[in-house]
Amino acid sequence: MIDLARQAVRLALDRGAKDAECTLAEGQEFSAHVRMRNLETLKDAGSRRAGLRVLVGKRVGSAHTSDLSSDGVLQMVKSALEIAEISTEDPFADLPDPSELGSLPGDLDLYSDDIQTIDTPARIKEALETEEAALSWDPRITNSEGASFSAHSGQRVFANSRGFFGGYRTSSCSLSTTPVARQGESMERDFWYSSARSHSKLDSPAAVGRRAAERTVRRLGARKVPTQKVPVIFDSVTARSLLGNIFEAVEGDSIYRKASFLAGKLGERVASENVTVIDDGCLPGLFGTSPFDDEGVPSRRTVVIDRGVLRSYLLNSYTARKLGLRTTGNAARGITGNAGVGHGNFFLEKGERSPEEIIRGIRQGLYVTELIGQGVNVVTGDYSRGAAGLWIENGEFAYPVSEITIAANLRQMLLDVEAAGSDLEFRGSVASPTLLIREMTVSGQ
Amino acid sequence: MPLSDSFFGQKFGITEHDLQSYLSEALAAGGDYADLYFECLATSQLSIDESIVKSAVQGVSLGVGVRVISGERTGYAYSDDLSPEKIRKAARVAACIANGPAKVDKTGFTRNGGNSARGHDLYPIATSPSETSLAERVELVKRADRSARAADRRVFEVQASYVDSVREVLVATSDGVLSTDRQPLARLGVSVLAREGDGVAQRGYSGGGGRVGLEFFETEKTPEHFAREAVRQAIVQLGAAPAPAGEMTVVLGPGWPGVLLHEAVGHGLEADFNRKQVSAFSGRIGQQVASPLCTVVDDGTIRNRRGSLNVDDEGAATQENVLIEKGILRGYLFDKLSSRLLRSKTTGSGRRESYQHIPMPRMTNTFMLAGESDPQDIIRSTPRGLYCANFGGGQVDITSGNFVFSASESYLIEDGRITRPVRGAMLTGNGPEALKHVSMVGHDLQLDEGMGLCGKEGQSVPVGVGIPTIKIDRMTVGGTGG
Numbered sequence: 022m023i024d025l026a027r028q029a030v031r032l033a034l035d036r037g038a039k040d041a042e043c044t045l046a047e048g049q050e051f052s053a054h055v056r057m058r059n060l061e062t063l064k065d066a067g068s069r070r071a072g073l074r075v076l077v078g079k080r081v082g083s084a085h086t087s088d089l090s091s092d093g094v095l096q097m098v099k100s101a102l103e104i105a106e107i108s109t110e111d112p113f114a115d116l117p118d119p120s121e122l123g124s125l126p127g128d129l130d131l132y133s134d135d136i137q138t139i140d141t142p143a144r145i146k147e148a149l150e151t152e153e154a155a156l157s158w159d160p161r162i163t164n165s166e167g168a169s170f171s172a173h174s175g176q177r178v179f180a181n182s183r184g185f186f187g188g189y190r191t192s193s194c195s196l197s198t199t200p201v202a203r204q205g206e207s208m209e210r211d212f213w214y215s216s217a218r219s220h221s222k223l224d225s226p227a228a229v230g231r232r233a234a235e236r237t238v239r240r241l242g243a244r245k246v247p248t249q250k251v252p253v254i255f256d257s258v259t260a261r262s263l264l265g266n267i268f269e270a271v272e273g274d275s276i277y278r279k280a281s282f283l284a285g286k287l288g289e290r291v292a293s294e295n296v297t298v299i300d301d302g303c304l305p306g307l308f309g310t311s312p313f314d315d316e317g318v319p320s321r322r323t324v325v326i327d328r329g330v331l332r333s334y335l336l337n338s339y340t341a342r343k344l345g346l347r348t349t350g351n352a353a354r355g356i357t358g359n360a361g362v363g364h365g366n367f368f369l370e371k372g373e374r375s376p377e378e379i380i381r382g383i384r385q386g387l388y389v390t391e392l393i394g395q396g397v398n399v400v401t402g403d404y405s406r407g408a409a410g411l412w413i414e415n416g417e418f419a420y421p422v423s424e425i426t427i428a429a430n431l432r433q434m435l436l437d438v439e440a441a442g443s444d445l446e447f448r449g450s451v452a453s454p455t456l457l458i459r460e461m462t463v464s465g466q
Numbered sequence: 467m468p469l470s471d472s473f474f475g476q477k478f479g480i481t482e483h484d485l486q487s488y489l490s491e492a493l494a495a496g497g498d499y500a501d502l503y504f505e506c507l508a509t510s511q512l513s514i515d516e517s518i519v520k521s522a523v524q525g526v527s528l529g530v531g532v533r534v535i536s537g538e539r540t541g542y543a544y545s546d547d548l549s550p551e552k553i554r555k556a557a558r559v560a561a562c563i564a565n566g567p568a569k570v571d572k573t574g575f576t577r578n579g580g581n582s583a584r585g586h587d588l589y590p591i592a593t594s595p596s597e598t599s600l601a602e603r604v605e606l607v608k609r610a611d612r613s614a615r616a617a618d619r620r621v622f623e624v625q626a627s628y629v630d631s632v633r634e635v636l637v638a639t640s641d642g643v644l645s646t647d648r649q650p651l652a653r654l655g656v657s658v659l660a661r662e663g664d665g666v667a668q669r670g671y672s673g674g675g676g677r678v679g680l681e682f683f684e685t686e687k688t689p690e691h692f693a694r695e696a697v698r699q700a701i702v703q704l705g706a707a708p709a710p711a712g713e714m715t716v717v718l719g720p721g722w723p724g725v726l727l728h729e730a731v732g733h734g735l736e737a738d739f740n741r742k743q744v745s746a747f748s749g750r751i752g753q754q755v756a757s758p759l760c761t762v763v764d765d766g767t768i769r770n771r772r773g774s775l776n777v778d779d780e781g782a783a784t785q786e787n788v789l790i791e792k793g794i795l796r797g798y799l800f801d802k803l804s805s806r807l808l809r810s811k812t813t814g815s816g817r818r819e820s821y822q823h824i825p826m827p828r829m830t831n832t833f834m835l836a837g838e839s840d841p842q843d844i845i846r847s848t849p850r851g852l853y854c855a856n857f858g859g860g861q862v863d864i865t866s867g868n869f870v871f872s873a874s875e876s877y878l879i880e881d882g883r884i885t886r887p888v889r890g891a892m893l894t895g896n897g898p899e900a901l902k903h904v905s906m907v908g909h910d911l912q913l914d915e916g917m918g919l920c921g922k923e924g925q926s927v928p929v930g931v932g933i934p935t936i937k938i939d940r941m942t943v944g945g946t947g948g
Contacts, residue, residue: 056742064542065559068529068822085525087546100524104510107600109519141562166744201744201865210744210865243866245942248712278623279667280659358511359521393861394870396892396944400659400667405709405892405944407861407870424868426892426944428711464711464894464944 022047023188025089026180029073032098033182038075038105040116040182044315044356045071045089048175053141055148056167058156063141072357075101079110085357114359116316117338121348122185123319130306132190133219136172144170147196147226154230155200159238166210168198168230185317193218193308196229200237209240211391216448218306236390239411243423245465246412252386253427253461254379254413257444259389260453264369266431267298268451270399271325271333272351272362273340282402282432283331291331292435295372298326300335302350302365309366309450316352316360323349325367329436337362368452372441376455379440381416387463388413389427402431408463422465429461472646473634474504478548482575485638488532488550491557493640497536497564499806500557503779504530504548504636505821508596513627514607517615522600531821532556535803536564542824575644586776586783588769591650591679595630598680603628606680610656610689617697620704622667623659626689628652637781645781650677651772651928653917656692660700668889670700671874674915676772676930687915699856699875702887709876709891709945715851716893716941717844717879720912722856724933727762728832728920729860729869730897731755735789735797736815736827736922737804739864746867746897747795755795756901759837762790764799766814766830772916773831773930780816780825787813789832790901801827819925829920833932837907841935844906846882852891852943853877853884867897870944892944900941908935 026043033041049067053060071094072085082105086097152168171194178188197214213233215224255263275281283291292298302320304310313319316338324332336344337352337360353363380388389410396405405428411418429437442455469475469482485502492500511523529546530553541563543556595603610626630652637645655673672695674687683689718726731747739745747755756762766775766784775784780802788796800808801816804827817828845853853876860871873891877884913932920929 060539060563062540062542062824063563064824065562066542066544066556066822068544068546070527072525081520081522083521083523085523085527087527087529096526104522104524104600107512107519107604108522109514109517111518111520114520164743166742208744208746208865210863240866278659280623280669282666357525358523391863393863393868394872394892395859395861396870396872396890398669398890400669401889403708403890405872405890405946407868407892407894407944409863409866409868423866424894424896424942426711426870426894426942428890428892428944428946430946462711462944462946464892464942466713466942 022176022178023180023186026178027186029071029094029098030180030182032095033073033075033101036098036102038077038102040076041073042116042181043071043073044179046175046177046356048173050173052169052171053145053148054167054169055145055152057165058149060145061167070356071097073097073101074357075105076114077102077105079112079114080105080108081111081114081359082108083357113339113342115338115342116181116183117318117348119183122183122317123313124187125303125312125319129310129312131218131310132192135220136192136194139220150226151196151198151230154227155198155234158231158234161202161204161238161241162200162234163203164201166199166201171195179317181317187313189312194220194223196223196226198230198233200233202237202241204241207241209237211236211240240409240421243409243421245424246422246463247466248464250460250462252383253458254386254388255456256388256390257446257453257455259392260456261451262392263456264367264451264453266397266399268364268367271335273334273336273344274362275399276334277340277343280400282399286331289331290329292326292329293438294329295438295441296326296329296435297370299324299370300364300367304366307366307447309364314350314352315354318348318350318352320365321350335362335364364450366447366450366452368445369441369454371443371445371454373443374440376442376444379442379455379457380413383413384415386413387422388418404429404431404434425463425465427461427463434458472636473506474636484550488553488557489638489640491554492532492534492561495561495564497534497561499535499640501533501637501639501780502530503821506634507631509631511627511629512604512607513625514611515625517611519604529821530556532560533824534560534563538807539563540803540824544822574642575638576642577644586767588767588774588776589650589677593679593681594632594650595652595680596632602680606654606683606689610654610693613690613693614656614658614697617694618660618701620660620662620701621658621697622661626656628654639781643781645777647776649775650679652678654683654689654692655917656696658696658700660704662704668700668703670696670698670703672696672699673917676770676916677774678770702875703889706887706889708947709888710943710947711945713940713942715848716938716943717848717851717853718933718936719853719855720908720910720933720935722914722931723854724833724914724931725857725860725871727834727933728829728931729862729871730895730900731762731789732764732829732832733862734864734867734897735799737798737800737808738827740798741804741807745864750795750898753795754793755898756790756793757904758793759907760790760793760901760904761835763788763835764829764832768831771831771913771930772918772928775830778814778816779818782812782814782816784814784830799827799829801825817927819927823925826922828922828927829929831913831930833911833913834934836909836911836934839906839908841908841910844908844935844937845879845884848879848882848937851879853879862897868894869897870894888945888947890945894942894944900938903939904936905939906937910934
């Protein structure tokens with residue numbers, strides 16, 4: 022695969038490109054879905070893709086193909102060069118400086134072949150056990166949207182005309198289930214999952230099923246609450262989405278466009294002392310880890326917010342040139358095109374108090390377990406989303422609530438983080454502990 | 467058109483005999499049904515940013531998906547290589563789902579749909595995008611950029627993009643259907659940022675298109691149209707106060723606000739959820755789920771619309787489906803699997819994102835039929851409320867029926883008049899309940915401009931929505947204002 026990528030780069034240079042970069046990706050996907058104790062769907066397949074980006078002078082063209090034959094690759098090269106003809110010169114278009122290219126040494130634990138050793142019947146059995154654990158947890162769980170075992174493995178290689186070439190393999194597997202509970206007129210669903218790069222690190226089917234069941238049953242009989250301003254606790258699941266919003270506000274693209282409420286705030290206090298946000302692409306075995314970013318720049322650890330003070334944006338080489346800064350190794354793209362900005366493992370440092378202690382400290386407030394809809398504007402910081410969760414009275418869960426919205430401005434929400442829990446867990450490339458926000462508007466009746 | 471003249475016949479030499487043999491392979495281990503979905507998708511994407519055409523991408527994706535159904539079970543595999551041995555391998559993998567004696571009883575194919583005499587011909591376009599020069603298409607985003615910048619001095623950033631694709635599909639099924647279709651799709655979008663002095667920046671967005679050729683953007687909806695609309699929305703936001711919070715009367719403007727129907731009703735009526743009894747609408751056929759003023763349909767047969775298809779992704783002709791008639795729930799949207807299991811007719815609603823995906827019941831163009839009220843009267847009759855002219859996206863939990871969607875342009879209604887703009891309004895409600903509070907329906911049905919993308923279980927498909935001006939007496943609005 023690496024040879025094919027280097028050949029495509031060479032072919033582009035031979036045909037008049039000043040620079041070129043080529044990504045090849047191949048992947049295998051497997052999923053087994055069961056529902057109500059029966060196998061429902063099996064999917065097993067693989068595919069490959071190639072993408073090429075060329076610079077002709079300061080003009081850029083990109084192309085991609087699923088045809089990796091020599092003819093297919095040649096067509097892709099021609100197509101990218103053709104499209105560069107009609108683009109406009111961009112003075113900032115370039116590849117990273119050769120001094121910035123490289124790859125982390127050592128094994129980052131991104132691939133494990135233990136997943137391959139589990140045969141299809143065993144995979145189906147794990148999905149069945151996961152669903153069964155949920156169905157048998159509580160008599161109110163009367164139905165299910167099923168459970169899945171899925172596995173992916175793949176390889177990604179990258180080569181450019183500045184001398185970089187490299188590749189890495191990844192694997193992952195996951196178990197998930199979505200039970201449905203009923204009580205009178207009330208019907209609710211929720212879900213839980215576990216995912217890991219190796220099968221041995223996956224939570225047990227029993228644990229996943231039980232957690233899904235608990236999350237579902239506790240939603241039954243949900244009501245609306247009157248519109249009011251109260252403290253809001255985001256559980257570690259919904260807090261992740263908040264971290265996603267912070268990422269959008271610190272990534273270089275929205276910064277150089279001044280399309281973020283955090284643009285131009287380097288060195289300033291933007292959050293409470295309880296907030297330290299880190300991006301780390303080097304942590305072994307995690308989903309946000311890679312030896313190099315999608316431009317061939319080594320991954321690294323970047324402190325984004327240090328005890329409330331904005332310390333760094335996250336940049337690829339283009340946004341770095343735009344801002345007169347250095348790339349932070351955060352280039353991300355699918356298979357082709359100009360790289361965007363992505364994150365490694367993007368997380369908020371854990372605090373001292375357990376989630377239970379944080380909840381006990383609330384006289385009246387909302388514990389959010391689900392957010393739906395889009396309603397976050399990182400340009401202005403306006404934040405408004407649909408929510409479901411549990412109402413807190415005198416430090417204890419009183420009853421479930423749904424069909425409400427929560428609103429505030431992210432600018433103020435960050436300054437209002439009164440506590441970060443001790444429960445940081447990496448279940449994907451974004452992670453957060455439980456977070457307590459001093460006050461938000463809850464809209465209901 | 468004989469298969470030999472179709473895209474896959476010509477380019478890859480695929481014959482009916484080949485298709486029969488792949489289907490036989492797929493059903494060799496038993497199974498009730500098998501199908502093949504061949505797809506070749508050619509896309510181009512151009513965007514302008516800071517008045518520079520920074521990014522342009524062309525690409526092609528080719529592959530075949532093989533599905534085997536055995537009772538409630540589905541086996542699926544795909545290949546991005548159309549060589550006979552790779553297709554046979556995919557067929558054997560998909561066949562693993564079934565066990566038992568082969569029960570292939572088919573004899574031949576009947577032609578269905580797709581640009582043929584017996585099917586629809588919903589997108590006869592003068593010039594396919596791929597037949598026009600890239601330079602012509604680039605001109606569209608350049609014009610949008612110039613127009614947006616010229617429209618208002620407060621605009622400080624403009625991004626415009628144009629994306630088009632042509633999808634060639636061939637569906638062959640073990641029950642004898644053979645369909646081909648050529649599906650064009652194009653969309654132009656403009657996003658701007660505006661700021662007054664040192665104030666907070668606001669974004670405006672507008673876009674549209676459909677299963678149309680380049681001429682659509684020359685004659686019907688020009689780049690200037692979308693640019694001016696994006697600028698107008700951003701400027702309105704500059705003067706907007708925080709949205710109010712709490713329960714109030716909500717008036718939806720015509721067009722894109724029809725996304726309410728998509729979230730509140732449409733998803734809950736997809737037959738897969740109802741087969742599993744996990745939708746808030748399960749078992750409610752014949753019941754009142756909306757006010758008698760509401761009739762909601764899903765219609766995949768409207769010419770040139772973004773959600774339209776000559777044949778669905780399982781080879782069945784699309785049709786108009788009545789979901790709610792005068793407030794009474796009438797029907798669900800079926801794909802092949804759910805229609806087999808629920809012993810109902812397919813409604814031509816089986817759709818998939820690509821050959822790598824298993825089809826499921828999906829919406830096409832979902833809208834409410836026009837009523838009799840004058841839109842002006844609807845506003846005049848509202849002492850206090852919120853008028854929503856435009857929305858961002860929405861989402862629904864089909865089990866509880868709770869949905870949300872965010873307004874991107876809304877105004878207060880005070881004493882029967884639209885007064886001040888507000889920002890950040892989020893509407894939330896419950897699917898089977900929300901439309902019961904509809905008290906007026908306007909005569910001004912409008913379909914959206916053609917930019918909808920619907921996500922379900924990881925698969926995205928283009929859709930359309932539409933609605934006349936309607937008044938909902940009671941709905942929860944989430945904002946930060948008093």
